[in-house]
Structures are given as structure tokens and as C-alpha cells.
Amino acid sequence: MSGENQSRSIEQKKENVLQCAIKLFAEKGYDATTIGEIAKAANVSFGLVSTYYGNKEQLFTACISIPAETYLAEMLMFETEPLSFKEEITQMIKNHIHIISNRKDYLQLFVQVNSQYERFPKAFEVANIYTQKLTRNIEELIKNGKLKDQLITGNAEKIAIAYVSLLFGLRLSYSDDPTTEDWNQFVDIALRLFGPK
Structure with a gap:
């Protein structure tokens, strides 16, 4: 995969994580939503969510x-x-x-x-x-x-x-x-x- 395609793939994954997080936080609220659920919904690893957005509070702010x-x-x-x-x-x-x-x-x-x-x-x-x-x-x-x-x-x-x-x-x-x-x-x-x- 070329550098440009890899960069595009990363941005798409980040956007997907963000959209899944927005949906879950909106539906379930902050407390009831876990990073694990967001990772599963976005079809990425738990660690990748943290790499992209940091902890749960930082992800919520990013949303x-x-x-x-x-x-x-x-x-x-x-x-x-x-x-x-x-x-x-x-x-x-x-x-x-x-x-x-x-x-x-x-x-x-x-x-x-x-x-x-x-x-x-x-x-x-x-x-x-x-x-x-x-x-x-x-x-x-x-x-x-x-x-x-x-x-x-x-x-x-x-x-x-x-x-x-x-x-x-x-x-x-x-x-x-x-x-x-x-x-x-x-x-x-x-x-x-x-x-x-």
C-alpha cells in the first residue's frame, strides 16, 4: 500500500471510530458507553481507538x-x-x-x-x-x-x-x-x- 493510500485508510478508520463513538455516546450516554464497544462497532482494536483519540474523555471531547x-x-x-x-x-x-x-x-x-x-x-x-x-x-x-x-x-x-x-x-x-x-x-x-x- 502506498503512503498516500495508507494515510487515506488511517483517516477513514479514524472517521469511522468517531462516527461510531458519536452514535453510541448519543444513544447510551457517556457512562454506559465503553471504548471496547466503540472499537467493536468500528471494527478496530481497543488499542487503535486509544491511539487515535486517547482516553474515553478525550474521545468524547473529539466527538x-x-x-x-x-x-x-x-x-x-x-x-x-x-x-x-x-x-x-x-x-x-x-x-x-x-x-x-x-x-x-x-x-x-x-x-x-x-x-x-x-x-x-x-x-x-x-x-x-x-x-x-x-x-x-x-x-x-x-x-x-x-x-x-x-x-x-x-x-x-x-x-x-x-x-x-x-x-x-x-x-x-x-x-x-x-x-x-x-x-x-x-x-x-x-x-x-x-x-x-
């Missing part, structure tokens, strides 16, 4: 931090100074709902970290940084929309926090997967938070 940047980039795909704020916000909400509908395990893990922040300080720090970045960009969008008189008045920071909370809450409120029609109904509900004119 939050490694995907966070990619997910944040996807969540930030909106303009904060569009021509039509109603259109931009509608598209942003649709994009966000599409993302959360496909990230059930990760978001369950994310909420575990936020609800037990004293227990998982490193993972919480990462989660908090990314949540604040998203909230600040949405707040900027709202402020700009009010300046352009395209959104009704209201506290931009609180509206942004309420919207982000709604997104996380939607994903966690369903034990099964909602239909596309269910998700689409939430677009209109979420849009009302922003008060487009």
Missing part, C-alpha cells in the same frame, strides 16, 4: 469538537445583509432544519454536553464557542433587518437565542424522525420569531 467546525460552517451559510430579509431568513431556516434533521446523534450529544457542562468542561467550551458564533451571526442578521425596516422591533439577542434554542429543541423533541411535512411546518413557525414585515 463534539471535530464535527463542530463543519456543522458551524453549514449553519452560517446565510447573508447578514441581504436585499430581502424575509427570503434570506426563510432560506436560512430551511437550511438549518435540513441540517438538524440529519444530525440527530450529534445534536443529542451536544445537548448532553450543555446540560452537564460542569462534568464535561472541555467539550462544553467547544460547544459554547460554536453556539455563540451562530447566535451572534443571527443577532447581526436581525439587527440589520430592523435597520432596513424589514423586521419588526424586538430584542435581537433574545430572538437569536430563542431561535437557536428552538432548533435544538425540535431535534430533541422527537424520538422518531419527523416527516418532511412536519419539518416544513416548523419553517413557518420559526419565521414568526423574526417578525418579517
Whole structure:
């Protein structure tokens, strides 16, 4: 195997371990999940999991931090100074709902970290940084929309926090997967938070 192929194989194994860990931590919780179970699910040795990610706590933190940047980039795909704020916000909400509908395990893990922040300080720090970045960009969008008189008045920071909370809450409120029609109904509900004119 060439060096490039070997490197690609290692990265694929690492990614597989990470995805299996996210799924198991989300489903069973931190305490009930073992490195042995993760290794078995990923079809690698116990030692390889440790080589890639260190101990269980470090792996748990990696499960939050490694995907966070990619997910944040996807969540930030909106303009904060569009021509039509109603259109931009509608598209942003649709994009966000599409993302959360496909990230059930990760978001369950994310909420575990936020609800037990004293227990998982490193993972919480990462989660908090990314949540604040998203909230600040949405707040900027709202402020700009009010300046352009395209959104009704209201506290931009609180509206942004309420919207982000709604997104996380939607994903966690369903034990099964909602239909596309269910998700689409939430677009209109979420849009009302922003008060487009």
C-alpha cells in the first residue's frame, strides 16, 4: 500500500471510530458507553481507538469538537445583509432544519454536553464557542433587518437565542424522525420569531 493510500485508510478508520463513538455516546450516554464497544462497532482494536483519540474523555471531547467546525460552517451559510430579509431568513431556516434533521446523534450529544457542562468542561467550551458564533451571526442578521425596516422591533439577542434554542429543541423533541411535512411546518413557525414585515 502506498503512503498516500495508507494515510487515506488511517483517516477513514479514524472517521469511522468517531462516527461510531458519536452514535453510541448519543444513544447510551457517556457512562454506559465503553471504548471496547466503540472499537467493536468500528471494527478496530481497543488499542487503535486509544491511539487515535486517547482516553474515553478525550474521545468524547473529539466527538463534539471535530464535527463542530463543519456543522458551524453549514449553519452560517446565510447573508447578514441581504436585499430581502424575509427570503434570506426563510432560506436560512430551511437550511438549518435540513441540517438538524440529519444530525440527530450529534445534536443529542451536544445537548448532553450543555446540560452537564460542569462534568464535561472541555467539550462544553467547544460547544459554547460554536453556539455563540451562530447566535451572534443571527443577532447581526436581525439587527440589520430592523435597520432596513424589514423586521419588526424586538430584542435581537433574545430572538437569536430563542431561535437557536428552538432548533435544538425540535431535534430533541422527537424520538422518531419527523416527516418532511412536519419539518416544513416548523419553517413557518420559526419565521414568526423574526417578525418579517
